[in-house]
Amino acid sequence: MARSAAPAPSKASLPHQIASWAGNALERWLEAERDQLFLWLPVALGTGAAAWFVLPERREWVALILIALGLATAAAVRWRGGRAAPFVAMLGLAVAAGTGLAWMRATRVAAPTLDRPAVVRLAGEVEKIEPLPARGLVRVTLGTLRWERPPRRAPLRVRVSLPQRAVPTTLAAGAAMTLRARLMPPAPPTVPGAYDAARAAWFDGVGASGRGFEPVTVRGVGAPGVRDRLTAHITTALAGSAGGIAAALVTGDMGAIDDADSLAMRRAGLAHLLSVSGLHITATVGIVMAAMLRLLALSRRLALTGLLPLVAAGAGAGAAIGYTWLTGSQVPTIRSCVAALMVLAALALGREALTLRLVAMGALVVLVAWPEAVVGPSFQLSFAAVASIVALHDHPRVRAALLARDEPWTRKWLREAVSLLVTGAVVELALMPIAVFYFHQAGAYGAIANIVAIPLTTFAIMPAVAVALLLDAVGWGAPAWWVAGRAIALLLWIAHGVAALPGAVRAIPAMPLGAFATMVAGGVWLALWRTRARYLGLALLAIGAAWTLVPSAPDLLITGDGRHLAVRQADGGLALLRDRAGGYVRDVLAQNGGIDGVPGLLSDSPEARCNRDLCWWQRRVDGRWRRVLGTRSGYTVPVERLATLCTSADVVVSERRLPRRCRARWLTLDRDALAHSGGIAITFKDERVVRVRREGDEHPWVTAGEEPRRSPAHGRAEHYERCRLRSWAPACAGAWRDR
Template sequence: MAIRPRQIRAAIGAAFDWLERRLEAERGQLPLWIPVALGLGIAAWFLLPGPAAWLAAAAGGGAVALIGMGIGIGRRAGAALFGLGLLVAIGIAFAWVRAERVAHPVLERPVTTSFVARIERVEPLPARDLVRLRLAPVDAVGLPTLVRVNVRAVDVPPGAGTGAEIRLRARLMPPASPALPGAYDYARAAWFDGIGATGRALGLVEVIHAAQGSGAGVRNQLSAHIQSRIGGGAGAIAATLATGDRGGIDDADAEAMRRSGLAHLLSISGLHVTAVVGAAILAAMRILALFPALALRVRVPLIAAGFGAAAALGYTWLAGAEVPTVRSCIAGLLILAAMLLGREAITLRLVATGAFVVLLLWPESLAGPSFQLSFAAVTAIIALHSHPVVQGWFERRDEGRLARLGRALASLLLTGLVVEAVLTPIALFHFHKSGVYGAIANLVAIPLTTFIIMPAEAAALLLDAVGLGAPLWWVTGQAIDLILAIAHWTADAPGSVRMLPAMPGWAFAAMLGGGLWIALWRTRWRRWGAVPIVIGALGALSVPPPDLLVTGDGRHVAIRAGEGLALLRDRAGDYTRSMLGEAAGVDGEAQSLDTLPDARCSADLCLADVRDADGRTWRVFATRSAHFVEWTAMRDACAVADIVIADRRLPAGCVPRWLRLDRATLAETGGVAITLASGTVRTVRGPGAHPWLNPPTVMPPRPVRPVAPPPMPVGQ
């Protein structure tokens, strides 16, 4: 039976009526989707390849907004569609404008050069015996506007502080693109940070004009003071908690904190800002209460809230104003305002406001793990404890201390489990690993940090003014040592880390969207959010790990060998080994390719047989040195290989049976991940016109060599 137009109109009308009823029931939740719609537009700009696609997406958003206007702004469905379309278009425009506003030249290729520069920022990295300098070259032809250089601590002379003018010789290179698919994209981060080159200094730095005063900055001075009072790893973490300076934390402690699920303690966020604001308000109220004449005439809570706001702003500035800190500061200020107005302070609207402000100011933060982790955690906590069932479980009641303590611990454990479940997909997407026992570790670490470490450290800093802070520094150090012990014990426990190779973007988006659907709605249709979560999780878990990984320079090759990895070059550094392991979803020490029974290697070449998931054998041929290889040997090896990999340019006569990855090819593709059974080849570089992919470039001129004078004629 044919469907008549009247029936179609009736079905569409019924669908809109159903949607209208659902949105009317959720009218209080609709404002929470404002930052989500804005973020959707920002994400579209990052994911789509170029201007034509960006304009088409913005036009699509405008079309959705017009449809909403056609339905009627007075109706919930019409207003929702209008707002969604408009905010998506605005998000695309904001991201595009922001990327163009920070445009700057980037170094074209690696170079060693001498130049004069003004120091913009000093970041001590004592755990690595380095100092990181952010430099603005002065009258330097062919250099970017800002460069970042690592200098050995012993090569930094006195006076080389913020504002100083120095002369140095450095090896510089363009900001690095991801070495492998799914790896960290520093080139994108450097574009928005204004950095056009990175590198390391060669030799001693010469100070031309010394910095005024110490030149160290309040943040660095405070970090140095804290580490002088508490030594070792505890002192480095104490400095991080106060200033956000992570340079003193050694790699072992940092990795243990990540594997145990405690790394969030090292990011200045809501936990730390709340402790600072709460301590400031409590101290202000106690001090004001000592003056009855003042306390009886003014609103003490209002003045105390002002001190709390000042503490939040000062702490945010001191900690470097990173995204989690800014978000927490905004949230703290909104909470104080709500309390003064007699409104409910901690709500999802507060989180939405903070997210909206951050996205307006720094739209690029959406693409980074810091924004996603911090806002996901806070949203999950508030959504969980605003649920009527959970509120009934943990609301205050007349009961004994032991029962009250047990209820508080159960609340903390449930919160930790929910936050762990929410953050796991984000951690797996960005870092390819996630801690398993984080909820248990946080059960001890969070109260210890909130109620002992932060107050004791703040009081110790105040008492240091009169030389009485030593006892509290001891308490702080002992408490941090306990957290480090928990972190190392948890990290070393069997099965403490889940590893997963790079998941598809659609799977991550499905899980993220499903989580937002559950968290932001109140009625029963929130349960439908479980469907995309399950689909996304199945998609992420069903992706087979890559059999072969090749970095963008062709120097490092990793082949899957059972449950581990085999590396082409034994001298690969810790960072390279970790990056290859994360991309492959492998946790453990990699072996050498020489040790595989199906590999035949010399100092210059390797020929290995690799079996895929279907049992087929693939022959891989790779170069492992820069030495000359006889042409006939190279040609014969290429002819019997399925895949050839080289960090040099191969001659045209080198023709493998399937794939050739030499310097010329990798320059176009970037790093490569290959799944042999399906023949899937994932590359770092694809179609795209984002400004950090093809930036304007500069290059210092080559130094002019002096020409020797011609020899004098004989007899003159």
Template structure:
């Protein structure tokens, strides 16, 4: 038992106040367990090498020992000791998974004849290809698993899972971020067990065809759905039923992202909970029709068990991806609470689900899927617990018009709250966030939950006896309306708000401040506004980079004083334009990419067939940038003189030591060390993709 210390010392008085506060918050302390574990995981990602990882774990253990000096029986002592140990455990946990589970990437690009067994198949009709994962022959010296794309024209049914294939391929190590802030596929591939990616070249020889049972239920179901609905409606219907998004066109996918409706395309809490809820209600109502069963059996327990079986089956059917598993775990916890007669929806449920995911998939913490899903659910529950929200939207005895109005108001307020909660996450990962998403979700979520998914489920059931056509018609019309809403919202000028790439510090401050606000209940929670507002202020005042260079040195974007952005190579594709636009704070959409002009046509630049020299006006001085854009040999003396006149030199080739600009040389040799680079000329600073001394296992030495 905690004994209050003497009140004649300032430290004792402060400690007594903290203990009284923690006593009032005693039910919320356990919610910090996954947060402390997550801090340890983040530390492993943030620190560069094993020596510092070990130092973090050891330092946390030492802190735990130091916190034991606090008075016995106090909640503060227990909280700090446990938190320090959990922070150490998080670092060790992700470090251990990286050592045991990950796949070392291919050392360098190779052109090789591959012979191996197909492990999985992922059709991508929208891209006119099929993606397969192959286990190559160990004698080839390749990673244990590689992923290659097979063009649609070369694909044959006998090349499915279990087939033994032989084909030529140019394999590449999984790509790191092309520019700072871009998607890190190398890290993701490492934990997926993929060591190389590439494209299979014809002819592809089938040494052993796939078994007759190769076609999984998921693929067959997706093909069946697309055969009943054509176009974008069929592609989205297949995604809702199976999680297979390969047939969704880039235009529809981009519209769903920009309108804030992309969460509907991934099997997540909405889909799993809708299915489980429907099964529980159906089983419960059917069993309650019998007075004997209603009086003699625990109907809720039986219905909850049926819902659990349906949820697990749906998770397995849709590929058992981590977001789906996470949603299924949360739904099972809710069912357990219902079956036991406990309050099923609470932040304890969210914390328990997060803890389970972090223990088994600690790498999921760094992805936007984990962060967005748990943030959205936590905000929903915290909002539902707020007294003012209950007073405003709670059911009461009144006319149907007022009830409908309160329901719409509740849906709108929750949409706004979720948009605000997800905005920092979207800005950190994608450098843009939706503004009109709450309005779009006001239509899309009820439409999907109460029309699309029930109609599609009935259509699939009716197809067993050949009577699904009417339900497919309803599903198609509802999905057409969903796509219409997505495209109309996405085309609005206020659909998205973009910011340039920023460090992880403001994001971390905003997340910690948000967690502090959500978890605590007393007035102390308002302290969370300090880091939240500080992080937002830093994020909003981050300058946009003046120059962005990709890691291969082939592409460079320059921002002029009037805001125009010009590309070194006008033929850069949509992908390059998208990642550069996102890093520069212009958004990653096609509109931003199309607005980028060619550097050769800019009045500030002088370009030959081999090189471009561009002058950027600054507030304190002008900057001269020299960039190569061909493979032609430049005369030695001309190159040396041009480098001497330039402040920055960019090239996709290795430049000689005699090429010495006044500030920075970013040639092939330097970019291999730094990766893609963002330059801030006013601050005379730059940031690169790679950190000095980074020894995470997916980083090539």
């Protein structure tokens, strides 16, 4: 009997084989990384929370939650063993949970927000006092408000800055204060890429901020709290910025640090020393544990029990919790405190103390309680620094190089110095994308400066301040304060010296959000995995860095109120429209414009012609003449003259409403148009327009001050004003003409 022919292989067999091979390879990889899978739980939770802040509309938030839950459900249903399906299910549930937590948190803290500037008289209970002696101000947060003439949307909490002379030194929380103040709604970002004060105020429950006028009436003045008294004591013992830095290390209050010294610390890459975080918690716990061990060892009975390490660990835990409370329980401090407690618990149980799991647990605690922290630089800088240090020292080659061994002391100290230098360089590289994204600056010598500054702070300044505070109880603290003052003076000398070096800081324009997200993903991938697949993170870092360099610096920056604009000059610098722009506006426009220094004045530019009311600027960019017209005063300009200039300009900017005859060839940005767009950044080369406010943004701090819907006629007018901003809609914005 003839043997039947073998069946021909099906066409679907090859794709099936490829899928099977890929699935098996994925399972083998995840099995090799099984100890690292838990670390991705806080990453997914933070991704979901960050996505809620990035996506503008409610339907997109719901869609993200449903997609994440659907992915988790599909993975759970298809699970037949292995690690891939549970891992995907965990990620999906965490992303959905992160999005929901951020949404719930924003809804839970909702409070009325002032809708327009107002001069009011009010009384309230003092909730928080922030002395700013370097500026001669005191910032007071008031709650339980009573208004003489309440505004239409009266806030429940306001923040007011007062002259220092107007506030009694004995002012404390719980006192009643009556004053007259000019209040403003929480400010959105001035220009694209700037700090979003409205979002921060929303989560703080602050509905307005402003400046108070004298006289101020205070009733029920009591004794200041422990933190305020300690800050006042330190700044009295050490004058100037030295006292401000010592107070920042002990209580977290940086108000007494001079602006020039604070700027030097930032430019030298030493600003992290002033924000109470892991370095300070570690030093505090270490000092307390060492003191307890030395003191308790004097008792032979206690020393022979073998319980001294446990007792010292308990004392260190108490010190960490007390220090966190004393410094105001900020997010980096809470994260560091949680990590310190877990380290102490691991030491008590005989386990390895410093691992990425501790960092992950600290991140989980913070994200569950304060999901909004994920989009703040404090959280990102803190966790990026700690994670990069732990991941570096967890590498087998680094661990082998740093392993204790019997060798001459010269070689040992050289190895420790190299270790400190490499660690500082890795931390600087890890923090650089975050610093560029939020602060638009990149430092060059921070790693070298930290080699001296970190040991100086840990082993000299903090112990000296702690000893001085203890000796002050018996009046013997003066010598210790002198030592602390000299050490802080050395720290400031290092900061000013490094900040003055050529190329110490490079200003970079606003980084695209996509480039920042790519670099963060690459850094997290590189830090959390252990197999060779981790090095794919280097490719993501390279892509993000290249993406950052692609966009050109904006040629025109316009603030949301239309009062200020900055124009790129032929030499690469910026020139401001108004001669009397405030320091804050100058700094914001300079940073987001990518220059390191003070912008010039448009009235001094050879490319501009200005008078008291108008400024006309023109320059040939990329083969075309670009012309900008800006108003400089509130005085009326003859309509015929203004209309002629408008029709010749590509962009017209004004803080007031312009007549309909004044229409630019491309963009007319007056008060009504900027109310819908917010600040604007324009690049002439690729005709790119970036706005602060996105169309349809439904985040509560964005919609808090919006007017309710009005008549259809008003709706058509509003649509027209919005339409004028859309350079991609020639029907209402006008075509871009060749010149």
